[in-house]
Every structure is written in structure tokens, then in C-alpha cells.
Amino acid sequence: MTNTSQEDLILGARLRALRERAGLSQRALAKKTGVPNSTISLMESGKTNPSVGALRRVLDGIPVSLSEFFEFEPEMEKTTFYAAEDLPEIGKGRLSLKQVGTDLLGRAMMILYETYEIGADTGRVMYVHEGEEGGVVISGRIEITVDDQRKILGPGDAYYFDSKRPHRFRQIGPEPCVLVSACTPPTF
Amino acid sequence: MTNTSQEDLILGARLRALRERAGLSQRALAKKTGVPNSTISLMESGKTNPSVGALRRVLDGIPVSLSEFFEFEPEMEKTTFYAAEDLPEIGKGRLSLKQVGTDLLGRAMMILYETYEIGADTGRVMYVHEGEEGGVVISGRIEITVDDQRKILGPGDAYYFDSKRPHRFRQIGPEPCVLVSACTPPTF
């Protein structure tokens, strides 16, 4: 059963509008792209839920990028508040990273609530990447190495450096270390 | 014949990266979206040319918009460590803001260690400015108003929003509230 959905109708209407604005008929677009005109017809009338590949080939002929094509979709409002237990945990082993928000794409920063268990260490291989990062230690102690600088930070202490400088984090002392950090851009 | 195409492989790899960054397993995402985990598996391994509808439902669960998803790329030695007592305090009155670093010019972010004493309030006039901001509550409770959304956050809770949305912070309860925040760019 072909279940003409609301989304398919909107998608089809938009495709039709774009095609017509380009001054192309279904057949002309079909010839240009290799996609049968019947396929285009079905898409435009919302009678089908097109595959990404087919839609891509059709849009190439107009031409419109997939990203542009979907910009009309109502942007879902990004979440603002996060309960403590809802922060997605992306850490593993002795290092727990709770990330503020899952939808990093399109955001400027990534904010993390980090817990370093006893012995946690980002490892001998130093991290090097684009961006800048900084943070504040909440409890416990941590040794941070940046370039050839090494420092042990405690509660209230903070840091900030360019992520291109090789860096390493290592928990120190008898209690876990908790810190809040931010980095930009949110690459990982 | 399943003709694993280059595009499907790229699309799949990107989907997998986004899902993993959100800290979700294929099954968790399947449960959240109603799309079988097998479908997600096939998409990610590039063994299928997914329909727009299926892809949309999967992306909604991450969440990432279709438009963002298809945005394929085409297209000094500053101080590093800061002792707790050296963080410059720029707050006044009941609100104490300890800033990580003094040399904000040329930096991408500003990181703050904020203490809201009893009754502290950024005021009835809501803040509106360029940039994005987010943070994690360490102790105490705070009421955050963004647009017409209002929420009380406690230890471990977090927030993130576009600073153009009018916002206000107000300490709540019998103990001061401490939080670590970051904003970009570091305008103030």
C-alpha cells in the first residue's frame, strides 16, 4: 500500500517548484539525469518515498544540492536544558566524558563534564588537533602536560591552550578528578 | 544486485560517525526511532541506498537535520595553567565570575567559574548578544530562563543555547550556586 505521507507531499511539491523554476519539464530533466520521467512524476506527486540516490540524481540536473534541498525542513529546536542523568556519556574505561548535548553539528562548542578515575590517563601519545580548549578543575587533582610544560592542578585551578599543542591529561592522587571543560570547534 | 556505491559508503560512514558521537548504539537508535537496527546497519555499511523517509527517521533520533547531514565539505604564547587564586575575578556584588585567562583577545572562547551567592540574579533585563554559551552546574541550584523556557538546574545538570535568545540566571535555594560555563566568542 502506497501510503502518501505528509513529508513525501512536501518533498514532492518542493521538487516540482525547483524544477519549474529552472524551466525544465519532467522529461527534459529525465533526459538530463537519466532518471525516468515516471520516477520524477511519482516523486513530485508524493506517491513515493524516494531513495537518496534517485533524489540526488534528479537534483543534480536542476542543479540543487541535497543540503539546500532539505533546508526548508523546519529546523528542530535544539535542546536547551539537560538533566544530569541525560548527559550522554562518551567515555570509556577510567575516563568518563559527559557531553552537554548530542547534536553537536552546527554548534560552536563542545562542553564536557569529565571524571578521571584513579589512574586515568589519556596516554603517552599526546593529542594534537585543531581548535582551543580550556577548563576548570572541580575536585581531585590532575596533571596536565602541554608541549613541555607540566603542571598539577587542583580544585579551582584552570587551564586554556591551543589544541595544536601536544597535550595529555593524567589523574593524580588518591581521589578521582572531576573537571568541566570546553573546546571549540566540537570536533572529536 | 546490491551495487554498493561510493556515495552510499560516504553516507553510511557519516551516519555512523554521527551516531557514535551521540553515544548511541545501533539498537538504541533503532528503539528510539522505530527503524529496525538491521536497517541502520545496512545503511551504515553502505549496502543499501536508503530512502529519504528512513534516513530522516534515523537522523531525527540523533538528532541531526537532513540539511546538516548533507552538508558535505564541498564544497603568542598564551598562558596555559592558572592557579585557583590567580583567576581574575570580574564579578561584582552577589555574582562572582572567575575568568580563565586575562588575554581574551584572539581567543575563541571564554571560560568562567561562576559563583551565585544567595539571591544573585542577572536581572530582569534579559541578556541578548552574539555567540553561544553552555555550562554545567557544580553545586547549589539555579533558575535559567531562555526565551520563555524556564528551568531549575541542580548539580550535574547542564545547558547550552544561542546567546541571541534572551536569557537570565537566578540563584535558587538556601545555598550558593557554583557552575562552570563557556561562551564563544569571548565578548562581554
Added chain:
DNA sequence: TCGTCATGTTCAGAATACTCAAAATGTGAA
């Protein structure tokens, strides 16, 4: 080692998008 849990992959069948061809529908001119 075994069991248990969580993860990703594979399979055969059901559902449906895709294709090619032909049938409607529309448009303008004589």
C-alpha cells in the same frame, strides 16, 4: 571456563521504489 549481556551483521520474505511503455491530459494553431 562459562554464562550473560550488549554490540554489529546476515538472511529470507514482505513491502515498495524503480523502470519502460502506453495512455491521459493539456496547449496552441489552422
Added chain:
DNA sequence: TTCACATTTTGAGTATTCTGAACATGACGA
């Protein structure tokens, strides 16, 4: 009206996605 042409829609068969269950693997304790 009639023709000629162009455009979109429809239909039947094929190809492929989608589904649900089973399979395979890895991690972690008892």
C-alpha cells in the same frame, strides 16, 4: 473542431529497500 506536439500520469513487471529473527562477536564477571 481537428491535428500535432508537449507534458504529466498510469500500469505492470522488475529490482531493491525494509523488516524481524537468527547469527556472530566481544566485554565483563562469577
